[in-house]
Each structure stands twice: as structure tokens, then as C-alpha cells.
Amino acid sequence: MTPTGESLGARANDLASRREPFVHATVVRAQHPTSAHAGDTALILPGGEIQGFVGGNCVEFAVREYSMQVLASQEPLLLRVVPGEPSRSAEEGAVEVSNPCLSGGAIEIFLQPRIPAPRVLVVGTTPVAQALETLGSGVGLAVELTDGESAAPRSDDAALIVASHGKAEESALEAALRAGVPYVALVASGTRGAAVLESLDVDPAQRSRVFTPAGLQLGARTPGEIALSILAQLIQERAKTRHPAPAAPVATPAAEAPATAIDPVCGMTVAALDSSIHLEHNGVTVYFCSPGCRAAFRKDPERYALTL
DSSP, X not given: OOOOHHHXXXXXXXXXXXXXXXXXXXXXXXXXXXXXXXXXXXXXXXXXXXXXXXXXXXXXXXXXXXXXXXXXXXXXXXXXXXXXXXXXXXXXXXXXXXXXXXXXXXXXXXXXXXXXXXXXXXXXXXXXXXXXXXXXXXXXXXEEEEOTTTOOOOTTOSEEEEOSTTSSHHHHHHHHHHHTOSEEEEOSOHHHHHHHHHHOSSOHHHHTTEESSOSOOXXXXXXXXXXXXXXXXXXXXXXXXXXXXXXXXXXXXXXXXXXXXXXXXXXXXXXXXXXXXXXXXTTEEEEESSHHHHHHHHHXXXXXXXXX
């Protein structure tokens, strides 16, 4: 049973509350004959599962493939699927895929990535910590206040900032460094910050990653100004990974686009995912764009074996 718009909305809210990425697909134009209509929507999960309806099997293969690319790039995309011999053309922000399985018509689907806001753990309840929480949401960050004993940083966190004025600083800093959190900062004077770093039970390379005194040197004095300088430094460091200098190594994308395979029947490129239509043949997983192509292969596999 196809989920209704209301149930898809509830599902999207549930995914967002659990900080799970997904793609929201919306049919923006449908040219008859097509099975979908303008306004139809679906959610595509990282494993390729499609919940909702934005077209039949001949369209779903392209939606699945390009949704995985959208999750990897974190950039929206307009997908147009038309009938014709297998081909694809791309321009900035859009791609057109020709599919011989389509009997006619055309469809345009907008693929919008829904990526959780980067999580920033702030240790402490000091005025600086509270200012970080207030200002962080305004720059697209999910700021969570915690204490040093309860802090549980993860490798996918954007930052851990210790602003607890001496309370359980070491354990939180060590946990963040060992987890590989990219931005780790300590709000302290230069003298006290150096003493805290010296006490950390980590190797010198990890110790050198801690920003202390935290924040850009803007002459900040009030808690709000200090928080602003820290967020500015965090944004600056995150920008370096998105747009590295020419001599620097290119940063790894937030997610990797899936492997692809060629449908041996029609020649279409499909995502090599468990959720794609496939079967096993002589120990090899063969992927298809539609049940029709899979049925044709099953009927006469030797005819298509040379294309595997």
C-alpha cells in the first residue's frame, strides 16, 4: 500500500528527529502517459528504499540512483526521465535520463536532500555555553549542552566545545579527540589552556588539535561575543574541508555514491543496491531497471551473458 502524504510527512519527521538522512522526491511535472502525477512524493532512504510513489519501476531505478548521488553531494537535483535509447545528459543542477523501458511520456522529479544539522556538543552551562546554544541554531548547527561526565562525542559530530570553567574538561576533550571529532575547543586563558592540554592522556598530535583559547581573536569580551568568535572559527575550519586549498588533499564527501551496474537487457545504468531489482546468475549479482528486463533475462540468460 502506497503511503499517504500525511503518513510520509510523519515518516519524514521521524527520520529528522532521529537525525537520519534521506531524500525528499517530488514530481514537479508529468507528461502523459505516466503513472505518476505532479505533486506525488516519496522518501528515499540511504539504502535505496523508496517509500511513497513518484513513478513506476522504469522511473524508480533513476530516482534511486540519483538520490544516492544527492545524499553524497548534499546538493538538490532536478531529474528528468524520458523514453529513448539509454543515454544521459547533465547540466548544472539537472540531469536527463533516457530509458527504453518507458512506453511514452516524460517525468520531472525534484530530489531534495534532507541532511541532519551538524551536531555540536557544548560541555558546560556557563554563559558562554548558553550563548553558543542560542547562536548556533542561527547558523544551521544542532547545539546540545552536556556535562563533562556525560559527554559522548561521535565521529560524525561537527565539534565539541568545552566551556565549563574547569569542570570535567579533560575527560570530554580526550573522548572527542579519540572519536576523531574534527573541531575540538577549550574556552580558557592561554595559560590555563596550556596546562589542561598538558594533562591530557593523548599523544602530542591529538593534543595539538585542540583550539585554546577557543575562537578567532576578535577582541571578544562578553559571553555572546566569545561564542560568536568560537562559531566563526568553527565555520572557518569546516569551510577548509569543503573547499581545501589547491595544495591540500580533497576532503572525503559526507557519503559515497553507490556502485553502479549495467542492465544486460536494456543497457541502462542502475544502482548496485540490495533495494534494486536483481537476481543471482552463476554466482554473479545481476541488476535490472525493471521487472520486465529481469523476466527477459530469466527466460534466456545465455542471450545476455556476454554483456555481464
